[in-house]
Amino acid sequence: MNHLLAWIVAAPAIAAAVLLVLPDSARLPIRLVSLIGALASFAGSVVVAVDYDRVAGGMQMAEEWSLVPSLGISLKLAVDGWGVPLLLLTGVIIVTGVLASWGVTKRGKEFYLLLLVLVSGVFGVFVSQDLFVFFLFYEIAVLPMYLLIGIWGASHEVPQRGPFGFAWKRFAVGGKEYAAMKLTLMLLVCSAAILVAMFLLWKEAGGKSFDLAHLEATRFSLATQNWAFPLLWLGFGTLAGVFPFHTWSPDGHASAPTAVSMLHAGVLMKLGAFGVMRVGMVLCPDAAASWAWLVGGVAVVNVLYGALCAASQTDLKYIIAYSSVSHMGVVMLGAATLTTTGWNGAVYQMFAHGIMTGLFFALVGLVYERAHTRAIAKMGGFGHVMPAVACFFTLACLSSLGLPGTAGFVAEFLVFLGAAEGAHSWWAVPAVIGAVVTAVYVLRACKTIFWGPPPTGEFAHLTDARSTEWVAPIVLGAALILFGFWPRFLLDFIDVASSTFLARIAPFS
């Protein structure tokens, strides 16, 4: 099939364009069109996964259109071993996300429109082989968040306390508009940093082309690399929640509506890590090696600090959001090891965490819609009234703490192994401690909410999942177990790409 990748990227955008002409009142058609767009992309991703030649590896299914010849910008799409699992992840998350937000009634048309545009951007990032187009798609993936959170988000309901409580109130910290503005500004400041780094590289590579292959073939001077890599690391890394620039993420995730949280924590944060690895580390191998101590050190802080923050939260969404910060730390740690095992683990963790966090946010959204609260203290014994939800939540928790048999285990195991193999083997120790802390807080949250005496009063009549709400838990839960027991399937893709990219770095590390 020709132009398969282009169709995957375009399908959600086309669906969005169709939405544009539909009337606001046509609720069902709007949802169906969105679902069709999402399903088309997902189906395309599956076809890509099947067609991709895992033995040959490298870039496949390439296609190219020249966009701005004078600068050497062209729309060049191709998929590599890293791209395949991430395409699959995005496809799964958007399909389940659309179904999970089936009940959005407020300005439904605009909601789905922005959601689809965002997903188009995400697909685009994973298949772009031109740095500039990569950046463009990255921006599309980031920008609609502003409106999605600002309009459909929910404000923080747990009152601000502590010594700075008054200041937080003054600036409406925790409000959805605050969260939206903070997220957008932080991410766009970082985009500016990325842009600067891009031009540094472009200029030194001759100023003729943004083609990643062309840039990879250039061995940049150490000075350029040492400027470009930190810019790229912080630029992309902020989206991946790198400490201390992670602060947008809990606010943003907690404020966002269900599907947006799923997409954002599940897929968008991966864009950041993907960017650091695919652009930062691959294009600046020397700098990546010499900065690895910092990247890895910060990643360790991420893991521990995120876990501790999550442990101290009282708002269910904030717990999940901070756990994302912690888990993205694992991804960055894997990246910083600069070993094949570590990189495989990092990409696998991207996939596993995406699925898991998507499941988490879908379930939290489901609970919130019924109980209208996210404060853990108020909940208890929900397992009696919504057993299925409780089971799936427990499954997600188990994957989160890395129980063998879940996808989370494979990923974390590979990362820790990679860390032990790599230059700074002590990283593995605090990372494992972080995993233990994770176990503590997820299990505690799970126990408080779902297990214990049956709920009384207003919560006594909560119901289990219904109709479309079943899809997200079942699909995502199944994926967690499937890829926990059968990691080969994805690792085959990932490994071939990791080895290729690492071949650029290896001689220098």
Next chain:
Amino acid sequence: MSAWLHLFTLELAVVAIALLVLLWDAFAPAAGRAVGWTTALLLGGVFAASFFVDGRGTVPHGVFVRDEWVVFHERLFLAAGILGVLGSIDWLATRTPKRQAEYYALLLFSLAGMMLLAGARDWILLVTCFELMSMPLYVLCAYGKQDGPASEPKLAAEAGLKLFITGAASSGLTLFGLALVVGMTGTTHVGGIGANPAPLTIVGMLFVLAGFGFKVGAVPFHMWVPDTYQGAPTPFVAFLSVAPKAAGLATLAIVLLGGWSADSSVWLPVLLVLAGASMVVGNLFALPQTDARRLLGFSGVAQIGYALLALGAMSRGGLAMTLFFVATYVFTNLGVFFVLHAAAEEGGGHSLARIAGLSRRSPWLGGALLVFLLSLAGIPFVAGFWAKLFVFMEAWNAGLVGLVVLGVALAVIGLYYYLTVARSTYMADGDRTTPVPTGFALRAAILVCLIFVVGLGLWPRPLVEAADRAAAGIVSGR
């Protein structure tokens, strides 16, 4: 007839339309929208004709040159003029139904001045064209004087006087500076400055530049901008905020890169300081504004800073990207002001609260405003992104790394206040829920702007190439 009259076909046509409109009104006063639509359509005809009239050449004594540079600017100004007329039709027809023809005639005179300005290579012609462009603007600024809600006519008269005083003062500066320059060089030809390091020439040229600086609204000559934007009638501000600035930048380019490039070590630092100061002041002062028009006034100051930055690159590419930047700015800013005008028309006032909930009331208007704001902020897939990008790249290539970094940082600050406007549009709830009433002409104008902004965002190549051809007329080589 002389052999060079055909070079002025388009300008003569514009003047002819102006006179036609005036005569029509004098002999058969027509209320309603007929005059406006006729003007717009005739201007559209002139615009179309610009693609077929193939006059290139030089007038004897070299006072006027019609080349790609002029053609590019003629089309740009004509487009701005058509949109300016379209945007005013509904407003004029409801506010001053009996006094419409003068508005269009004055607008067209100003337009003719701009079109001639682009080709002027002689100080005398340059100055007279500049005045022909500016003079009607002072009047139009105060045009809404007797109508509208309570506070508006006062503001309009005040805006007109402020614009006039700054404009006249800058003319005085320019003229005095020119006296020194022309006296020292002995020629009125712009290219005659050459390398002339006498202090008096340099002081004179700095005076001239300061005079033009007033017109484009660069810091420190920007103080009239927010007041005038706030006070003058909005459909006119749309025109005022783009066309004269484009003309002023064109003049700066002719003078600096065309005439005085030999002594660039003198003016380049000045230009760069102005560019940096404009970016800083414009972006920072826009932050606390609560009136949408004042906010856009400061944003305009900031945008001029970016354009001057590209001019400071002193290369053909830099000049081309200045043109690209200005062209996208023309369509974007026209669009923003038209939407604001539509949103505020029914009740007057342009505070940000006025546009609260606009996207609920009129989704298309809200969406258009969002697109224009994103373009001003320089977000991918709308025209403004490429504009900012190209400007920064050319400046970077010219070694102005510090200013580029400053500009990028400020662009992010700019994003904040553009998003504030977007927030009012999308997230705040207004006190009204009915769709905003907009006339057909205004909607058409907004649509055209929208098409350009989005179209150029997706496919910038044609404009890049046209701008590059145009720039080749001023700066040769790469």
Next chain:
Amino acid sequence: MTLTHCLLLASFLFCVGVYGLLTRRQAVAVLLSLELMMNAANLAFASFAHFKGGPGQVFVIFALAITVAEVAIGLALVMLLYRRYDDTALDRASEAKG
């Protein structure tokens, strides 16, 4: 009488005009200051034309025409403002914030 003297006189006139422009707050007085500036420019043109030759005088003719047009518009605006405010002091004409 040398060119230097003439130019110093013109510069002086110009700066006096600038001073008036910056400090006077009556619209008519500002117009008067503007006239002084224009006149200074014309004097400089004419001085150069006399001592060095060149196209100074023809420029003065155009400058005069421009000045006259500006005065006409300026006075019309002043009258308009006066009708609005019953006063021509610029400070009082300050509805605009900032």
Next chain:
Amino acid sequence: MNALFVLAALVTAFAAVLVVAGKNLVRAVMALALALLGTAVVYALLDASFLAGVQVLTYVGGVVTLMIFGVMVTRRHEGANAPAERVHGFRGLVIAAGLFALLAWAVMESDLDRGAPPIFAPETTRSLARSLLDEHLIAFEVVSLLLLAAILGAVVLARRRDGRDAGSELLAAATREAVESQTQGEPVEAAGSARGGAAR
């Protein structure tokens, strides 16, 4: 000739200072007229007799008259003794003085008076006319458009919505005031000067 120049220059400079320093607007306009006349004398000394003539006719005859008209129209309440309000006096002085210092420095530095007099071809009234209608023909035409635009603009601004023009409005206002002051048994001028004095 030198003595005449010095005299004319001194008168012009002094008159210019009066224009911006005086409190009385009418006197300021008169001072401007004097400054313009002094400039006309300098023009005559500079062999620019045509310019001198034009200066007297358009400037002193036209512009100054227009100015006085403007003063009268806008100042009818306070008569001739309008207080000249002033702001930022010191700042303005510093800027103007700085500007003058810059210009004077540049003039002195440029070493203008050396070398043969007319370096470039001198202008006569004949050559002036020729260049006006030959080299600068386009600018000449543009100026005609400019004046048309200025007239049109002035009319647009001065006209009221109900069709009355500024003149009739002025007349009506003056009549009203005259009637008012007469009913109070007090001449117009006295009232004006009294109010002006109070404002001072």
